[in-house]
Amino acid sequence: MKKIVILGAGTGGTIMANKLRKVLSRSEWDITVVDKDKTHYYQPGFLFIPFGIYNRNDVIKPKSDFLPPGVNVLYTGIDRIEPNDQQVLLEGGQVLPYDFLVVATGTNINPDETPGLKDQLWHKEIFDFYTVDGAVALREFFRDWEGGRLVVNIAELPFKCPVAPLEFSFLADAYFSELGIRDKVDISFVTPLPGAFTKPKASQMLGELLEEKNIRVIPDFYLESVDNEKKVIRSYDEQEVPFDVLTIVPVNTGDPMVERSGMGDDLNFIPTDKYTLQSKHHENIFVLGDASDIPTSKAGSVVHFASEVVYENLVSAIENRPLKAQFDGHSNCYIETGHGKGSIIDFNYDTEPLPGTFPLPGVGPFGLLQNTKMNHYGKVLFRWIYWHILLKGKEMPIESQMTMAGKKS
């Protein structure tokens, strides 16, 4: 019996298990999925929790609901990969040999990387919204808050879901407007980037939206430390920004298991061929999603598009054929902008986000780089699509390769 091991049962690992079990013969291929957590989190929903739009129960379901029959699932921690011996060591000592390995262990926030961040104010006046606990703690804080300085900060690049802190700022503007205290809330968006976003056209559109909503952008700010006494964030070149409440995207790093395996870069992401998605150092290892170091967004849409490529190339590798599928870095992000509206951006390694319509040229129904109600409905509907179609690895009406049709350059 030959063996495929999938590490991580998040968005990527779950899709791969579903795709592979459908095509690989059960008498020839044994598929094992390992994840320490039994709960699947709908991470795009975390953003809505602080504003009371979703609660904890809206974003969690058991992982077992989405993994197919005929796959071994082990809910245990991973100690390390031993790539030269083609095996994975689990916590507790179990050894899993493999013929092929898919690493989909993602990225996580690592507040310990920044001095003073996880200190006395953590989850009291300093919050993340990348964990359910952080998002729920912030919800409780906002319920009684009467206003002051709200600082939204990004500690380091890259980070998961690059538009999330922008959406958070837009939603905060809308939330405090609806409460009637927007004039008492001062919102600053403090970023290491030179502007609102990296890509020029999107940066301009999003920068204008921030300005329109009276959100101050403080660019080129590279976070060194958080001062809990003075309540300021401090950069390496000694700028200080004072806050009453700090909402932060902490430094993102790959899973600590990657470091124990000696397979990561300085942020614990795995060096990966950006086209074939094969590990640069080990032929029989593929890296899917946020765990890799490929130069595109760390986001669910990217994982979904990349899963097509990993699937095709893994099947080719099994059959000893050349790896023909090439990932183009395709990313597609809804951007909630508040007051029931939203925007969408669609881009890849070579093409920056452009205005136009999506997915049907000239028809839409979604407007790229436009701020519309229809785009917001897309995001609302997406949660249903995620649970029922995407995770199961079923066909979606969107091509995994980006298309220029419908875009205006």
Place this chain on the structure above:
Amino acid sequence: MSQKTLAGKTVEVTDEGYLQDHNQWNEDIAKALAEEEGIELGEDHFKILHYLREKYEEGANLTIRKVGKSGFTDIKGFYKLFPGGPLKKASKIAGIPKPTSCV
């Protein structure tokens, strides 16, 4: 894209003043580029410039954090040597392309 004379040598540069070909670089060109940024290069600067060039040639993603872990300086020291945008300025002076921040 345009041509520019630096330290007596004609080189191709981008609109933002980054060298088109990092092989046209030498230490005198670095000094001329640094002068435009108001920086006088010393030994500590050159250690970082050579480190950046070496990593660039290896195809690594360059980040401020990576330079901070290089052993030649820490992040604070990097800001002191190249004030303002240390990675952008140091890359320009090292003759390598403008760093792309990927999110």
